[in-house]
Amino acid sequence: MAQNSQILPSKEASLFRHLVQNYETKQYKKGLKAAEQILRKHPNHGDTQAMKALILSNQGKADEAFELCKLALKNAMKSHVCWHVYGLLYRQQKNYEEAIKAYRFALRLDPDSQQIQRDLALLQVQMRDYTGYVQSRRQMLQMKPGTRQNWTALAIGLHLSGDLAGAEDVLHRYEESMKHTPSRSDMEHAEALLYKNTIIAESGDVKRALDHLDSIHKTALDRTAVMELRAEYLLRLDRKEEAEKTYNKLLKRNPERRAYYAGLERSLGLDRASKEDHQKLGQVYHEFAEQSERIDAARRIPLDFKEDDAFREHADKYLRRIFKKGIPSAFANVKQLYSDPAKKEIIRELVEGYLNEEPQANGGAELAKPDVQTNGSTKAQIKPPKLDPVLTWQLSVNYFLAQHYDYHLSRDLAKAQKYIDKTISINPSKTDYTYHMARARIIKHRGSTVDASAAMNEAREMDLKDRYINTKCAKYQLRNDQNSDAIETVGLFTRKEAVGGPLGDLLDMQCVWYITEDGESYFRQSKLSLALKRFKSVYDIFETWQEDQFDFHTFSLRKGMVRAYIDMVRWEDKLQEHPFFTRAALSAIRIYLLLHDRPELSKDGGQANGESAESAAERKKAAKKAKREAEKVEAEKKLAAAKKAQPAKGEEAETKKEDQDPQGLEAFKTAAAQPLEEAMKYLQPLLELSPKNIDGQIAGFEVYIRRSKSSRSSARTDKCTDGIVAGNYLPALKCLLAIQALQPEHPKWHEQSGRLRVALDGLSEPLPDQVKQVIDETYLSKLDTKKSMDESNEEYLTVHRDSAAHVQSVVRLRRALHPDSSDATVKSAQDLRDTIGSEATSLQDAEEGLRVLDELRAGADAKESYVKAAKERWTEATVFQQR
Structure with missing residues (x-):
């Protein structure tokens, strides 16, 4: 036209x-x-x-x-x-x-x-x-x-x-x-000047960056940023005296900032690794600590570098101070020191020695200062504790020891339970849930998710208006697979008018932690469709965060916040490195691998019958409850629509779409058709953005080895394109070599290396010459081929028999070598059973061993023997009590 x-x-x-x-x-x-x-x-x-x-x-x-x-x-x-x-x-x-x-x-x-x-x-x-x-x-x-x-x-x-x-x-x-x-008040101009300064610094011309900073320091409105940049540039230019003065000024502004102390150490030419400098460092921190009774960082940091008697003396002063003040975060302040066994032992000895002590009337030099009101020139002093000093001391010491023995580097759960019970018995407050929450955590570590959930709920009921304890309770309920109870608990703090009820509001608010925990709970219950739906929701949330950049590309320029915008863009580039994305992605990949290995799971909504599945009656009951909830949501939705006012002039109401697949069944069927292709959506970001995450590399091998086998069976061709075609095992090999580079002794290296050899030996047609050459040079040529794989596997078992994770790898490789051998299955079941008696075997290792037995399709007798042994060692563990 x-x-x-x-x-x-x-x-x-x-x-x-x-x-x-x-x-x-x-x-x-x-x-x-x-x-x-x-x-x-x-x-x-x-x-x-x-x-x-x-x-x-x-x-x-x-x-x-x-x-x-x-x-x-x-x-x-x-x-x-x-x-x-x-x-x-x-x-x-x-x-x-x-x-x-x-x-x-x-x-x-x-x-x-x-x-x-x-x-x-x-x-x-x-x-x-x-x-x-x-x-x-x-x-x-x-x-x-x-x-x-x-x-x-x-x-x-x-x-x-x-x-x-x-x-x-x-x-x-x-x-x-x-x-x-x-x-002078032009924010956009001030930010542009600082942005220009950061560009000069990034180019490597630090001297010019410092000169430019000096020329704009009166114009820049972000005074803290100017001082921090100046201190950094002076250090890089080795102008230490000037850098020292700047860091001292910064510490007057914020005496709790550890980065400032680290810069001050460098400007003074002091090195923590040098024992000769420890005394000078101690004097520096002592001078800062003397400036105010409120400063904690200057008192805590010396514990990082002091050793032996000097450490004991300083730790004694530090711990007595915080115990007398009754600071609940005392253990959190010092637990980083536990990576050093000697310091961990000193702290234990000191705190256990306080059990029968009472705080002195004068409290020592640091603790004896009377309370003084602040009047502008007088230094601020701490207020006296509200509770009786003796009671405060006893509470602090017992609570610290309960956390000490609950911590994974010093765990003794029997002692932890004793100390937390003592703490609760002497606590005069009936509304302080802090100690009851610690009790629930100890119970959780004993393996009883049922009792831990109940204990955390008791703590929650002490303060129904506190969102934090409400959140912790919901998390513990999800860990106990109480999905309905958890959504009711967290629903106490969600919008009542939200479409889809509390869960709909959590999705709208992008509450990643809850959605991830909910998905993992459904995965444990073998409700694969619901689990996958939750993990897909987490994936979508991260996609939404990626999309949200659109608004800031224009907003940041309009507001002039350029440095913050650059930080945001660089953060977005690594967004999917986030731990919650990693957790959701790895769990989703496991589900897709299950669907590939066991296509029958795609029926009945992914309910893995025979593996922690509900009984028929329970499933029927759950279906009825889900139907009632759906009807309730629909009724609430209609009521909200009826009450909704007419949209204001110039606006139109935006309604939230109804979830047409609340159980995730339709999406699950779609995913089950091509599980490995769907798994790649989660795997690629892991491998690209988190190449040092060993769990991601392990998952990568599992996906790629299956894709290689599938492609060879579906298309008989030797062409090599993009690393994922028939007969191309290079991506799997790349993941395997990454595992070896990250942790050479990791048990998965042994298992997956053997499985790759099994796959290569079982090829029905030769690999392309280029692929074969790469595999020979980087992998096969470095293996000991004089022994058979069976001999190597059994020798590996002999060396690592006390490690449950290594034994499990041996068992999985044995199954790959002899998939139809009943004798191998019996032997594997016995080897797994023997790991229960090892002191090195943790409760998590034992739970994984149970999953390995399910993979082996071991008989009922083998499972019963394993569970019986596990019950004797972990008498309270819910996972074994339910078997």
């Missing part, structure tokens, strides 16, 4: 402008009405069709929107509006590559459009296409050189792309072009 036929008459042109305004103000109903009015008279008007498509997409009608936008492009192929909308639709679908193509085509048609150029730049920085981002920002700067944001954005692009000199030059040229001197 000719372009001039797309020009609307004045009345419809006015309606089109209103249509655009309605979209921008989210008045979608009015916008659709205006679009229909235009299309009644001009049914082929492409721009109107495109705007209507954009509104439909925002209403959740993506398919209809794409069809309409394609029709709009057919009617107005040379309309920049249609191409722009087409790009926006792809962006909403997170198909950024296609969106960028559409934006570029729109720019060809309208090169002067700031909006299209801005949208393109946003996608480029989101995709980390810094080269394209620099080009887009340079064009925007040429169109509007008077806007500071365009200069700053170009500098950011050059900075992130590695062109530090170019970024500094852009900022410098803008400063030269300024016609008026910015005011």
Whole structure:
């Protein structure tokens, strides 16, 4: 259609402008009405069709929107509006590559459009296409050189792309072009100056960075940042006397900041590793401690470097001080010292020696200072304890010892239980849940999740208004697989009107810890569909955090917070290194591997019958309860919709979509069709962003070894593309070599190395020459092939018989070597049973051994013997009591 036929008459042109305004103000109903009015008279008007498509997409009608936008492009192929909308639709679908193509085509048609150029730049920085981002920002700067944001954005692009000199030059040229001197309160200018300074420092020219910092220190509003940068630059330039003065000033501002003390040590030329410097270091920290009774860091840090008698003397003073003050976090302050066995033993001896002591009337030199009110010139003194001094002392000492014996490096749970019971018995407060919470933690470590959950709930009931203890209780309930109780507990602090009830609110609030714990609980119960649904929710939350950058690409420039923006971009680049993502990803991968190994699990919602599955009656009861909950949610939803007020003028209500698959059954069926492909979505971020995470490398081997076998069985070809094709075992080998590099003695190295040899020996056709050469050079040539794999495996067992993890690896490899041998299964079951008697075997090791027995499909007698032995050692462990 000719372009001039797309020009609307004045009345419809006015309606089109209103249509655009309605979209921008989210008045979608009015916008659709205006679009229909235009299309009644001009049914082929492409721009109107495109705007209507954009509104439909925002209403959740993506398919209809794409069809309409394609029709709009057919009617107005040379309309920049249609191409722009087409790009926006792809962006909403997170198909950024296609969106960028559409934006570029729109720019060809309208090169002067700031909006299209801005949208393109946003996608480029989101995709980390810094080269394209620099080009887009340079064009925007040429169109509007008077806007500071365009200069700053170009500098950011050059900075992130590695062109530090170019970024500094852009900022410098803008400063030269300024016609008026910015005011002292101009935050944007002050931040831009500090940003320029960090760029100079990153380039390595520390001397020039210091000179520049000195020239702007009066203009910069972030005084702390200026002082910190100055101290750092002086140290790097070896101007230690000046650095010392700066760090002393910083410590006056914040005497609890450990980084300042570390900088001060370096500026004084003192080294903790040198025993000759310990006395001087002690004097430095003593002077800071004398400045105020409230300072803790200056008293605590010397414990890190002092040794032997000096450590004992200082630890005695430090512990007596905090015990008399009744500080509950005493153990948390010193537990880092337990990595040194000698210091751990000294602390134990000291604290146990306090059991029969009472605090002295004068409390020693540091403890005897009377309480003095603060009056501007007088130093602030601690207030006297509210409780009786003797009672405070007894509580502190017993509570410390309870935590000491509960800690994994000094664990003796019987003593921990004795001390926590003593603490609770002498605690006069009936509303302080602190000691009861510690009791629940000790019970948890004894293995009784049932009793631990009950104990934590008792602690929660002491203060029903405290969110922290409510959260801890919900966590313990999830660890005991009380999913319904946990959601009721945490629901006490969620929004009552939330769609989907408490769980819906937790998903909206992106409460990752709860969703992860809930998923792991369902996994333990073998409810794989629900578990996978939760882990997918965690994955989606991290994707949302990735998407949330879009808002800050423009917001940070508008507000001038450039340094914080750079930190955010770099943090986002490593977002999926987060421990919660790792936990969820590893658990999801385990489920996908189960689905690959046992396709029958895809039936009945992934309920793994025979492996901790509920009885038929329990499943029926759970189904009825789930149905009732769904009906309740639906009723609440209808009631909320009925009570909802009409949307305010200029606004439209945004309703939350109903979860059409609350049990995750449909998604589970989809995942079960291609489990290894789905596992790759979780695995790739782990391997790319956390290459030193050994659990990620172990999971990588498990996925890749199965993909290699599957690809060979499904496609008989020797072509090698991207490392994942028929017969290509290189990705699995890469993960295996990473395990060896990280922990050469890790038991998984032995097991997976043997399984790789089994897979290579069992190939029905030869590997490609290049692949075979790599495997021979990096792997096979370094193995001892004189002995058979069976002999090597049994020798490995002899050496590591006292380690449950190593025995489990031996058993798994034995199963790979003899998958159908009943004799091997019997022998493996006995070897696992023998690990129970080893002192080195932990409760977690014993639980893993139970899972290995399930993998072996061992008989009932073997499992019963294993569980019986485990019950005798861990008499309270819930996992064995339920068997």
